[in-house]
Amino acid sequence: MVSPILELTDINKSFGHVQANKNINLKINKGTIHGIIGENGAGKSTLMSIVFGLYQANSGSIKINGKEINLRSPRDSIINGIGMVHQHFMLVENFTVLENIILGFEGETVFGEKLQKAKEDLEKLCKTYNFNIDLDATISDLSVGFRQRVEILKSLYRGAEILILDEPTGVLTPQEVDELFKILRSLKDEGKTIVLITHKLIEIMDLTSEVSVMRQGEMVGHTKTEDTSKEQLAEMMVGRSVLLRVDKKEIKKGETIFKVNNLSVKDDLDVTRVKDVNLEICSGEILGIAGVTGNGQTELLEALSGIRKVESGSIELFGEKISDQNNFLNPRMLKEKGLAHVPEDRQRMGLISDFKAYENLIFGYHDQEPYSKSAILNNKEITEYSNKVMQEYDVRPNSPNLITSNFSGGNQQKIILSRELNENPKVLLVGQPTRGVDIGAIEFIHQRLIDMRDKGAAILLASVELDEILSLSDRIIVMFDGKIVGEKENKNVTDRELGLLMAGVA
């Protein structure tokens, strides 16, 4: 039996009244890729932040190579060979790669010899792992995939033997994920230990040899990956059985109700981001837009929902032209015509996070009956409605008076969804409906979207999650550089094919 390189015993951590970690025990063996899986808010990141010295546990002990250590700051962890790649990269954007890597470990007061030496060492490391990073490049000029490599390089340079990665694939394309996994495997072959935090089952099955499952701050199971299955893991994560495949009836396609003709849209910096796009959506159909973030999906959705100006082209709803470069309807008028929008950026556009839940639940309809009468809000009616709808959409906790930012991402999304779906829209524009949403809520949200489709709504779904596009859409278009580069019926299409289109290769 190999001795564990990292051993956690009875770790407890609470933030105020919330206990994020309860009596966590965990053993991680040297030279393995160990997965830690759990829903958002299950306490995975908190636990790893404790191992990285960023948070201090209220009680419990941490052993590295059998020796108990006291981690008071990240510095202690780094010295003990622990490195962490955070979900949000810890990089200074206007610094160079080199500056970011040496930060805190400069080794000299005034830059000189050591800086030169660091550069040489890093170049060697880059060669060893085939990183292909220019050390003098500024971070803001690098793609997300490269920034992540800089983070990995940073940890390696600081002597990491255990590398923790927190949700590393959330921002990557399928091809970038492949690259990352290749790197992680080669690190493992070098004898490094890797801890992968994720909520994606497929990554666990692909990459890890052992897996630990967390639920609501507790460790609920450990197993060898080969002895388990996705379904079993999902059940452990959520605490009940989960449908991983969406149950979808055969499409009952109606007439075309939403049409976009030769649409071009510019962004705030006056760059054309949507180029000559044509699309049609029928009633009872979900049209999925696949694409890497930043290829015009955001601007397209904004233009269609009336919050961004149309540069040229037109949009038709029920055969009536509703927007072109001269006239366009604002979101309010569009709503009245039966168009609803679930924006991509929940925090920034979907909700007012400092408002209470009930306020967000009726926002946009707040000045209509029954929620208000002669400009005065009808609190009784609103509370009644809120209670009802929160129950219906399974928003937890079911307390309309709670400030919205205190709900988890999934529950915030349910609040938006309930508001937008309540009026039974004819056309629904949805952007990233399950970004940062846990698996139980994803199931729920997907089911609601399918229900809308079966009721005859025309749905446009933009998502960077290919799995989501593949499991929900009836038809898929791929956007690259503002253009539609491919359209496929969702039959026998693979994520490889779409990945190539998304990368602009095919």
Place this chain on the structure above:
Amino acid sequence: MEFLSDIASLINSTLRISTPLVFAAMAGIFAERSGVIDFSLEGKMLMAAFVAAVGSYYLGNPWLGLLLAIIVCVCLSMLHGFASVTHKGDQVVSCVAINILIIGLTTALAAAWFGQAGLTPTLNEDQRFLEIHLPFADALRDIPVIGTLYSDILSGHYVFVYLAYLSVPLVFWIVFKTSFGLRLRAVGENPSAVDTAGINVFTMRYKALAINGVLIAFAGAHLSTAVNANFFREMSAGRGYLALAAMIFGKWHPKTALIACLLFGFTDALQIRLQGVELPAIGEIPVQLIQALPYILTVVLLAGFVGKAIAPNAIGQPYIKER
């Protein structure tokens, strides 16, 4: 010849007038590069002027007065840090509180100690800084151009003037060529990155504020124990704000901030020269308008000509580690 000596004296006064601005701008760079807004440059400068004057008067030595001013200003910076770094209070509010406190405090203390509201006794020659005449300044005066440059522009300044201009390359070197500088800039851009690199964000910000306190003390001492021989009410006269504007105008960079300070100093020197002078075709410009020139310039430059000043990314945000 007359023209040349006019120019020389204009440059000479530009250098002198810009001095407190340069110190304050450099002080501001340290605080703001670390992510802490420093609106309290004005108040600290005023306090330094008061403490330096009182200290020199009682201790009989202007250097001791300066030392006292440094101690007090560092304490004020720590107070700002305590409110806005440790307790994560609003940085602007903390600064405004310090500024208001000091306007009242200096006036009241002067009244209590010297019987005159906001006025300290005049310092004698031993109690204040005197102009430094560089060697051979008189002998070389008659050599054309070089003589003027050396004797009328470089020579004959207070020690603070020389220190101010020496501080600029020093600040540049610290900020861009040392590991402290790297950490300083990082903590103002992305404190989480600094924290995860194992450096204490709060300690870094306190260190930056301490340097800020030292530098701003020089600006105040220059006002009350060098160019003037006593402290009077509100003698900082908005220079702290002006320096802050110069720093922003200079995009938080010591070299460009220096240029901005010199520009403000120059307009101020010019307005003094222009007072009562008949300009051809325009006639005499009202004094009030001329005096407003540096401030008008600030507004115009900041509003239109500088382009987008990109502040350190994390400025004004207290660092909150745990959710």
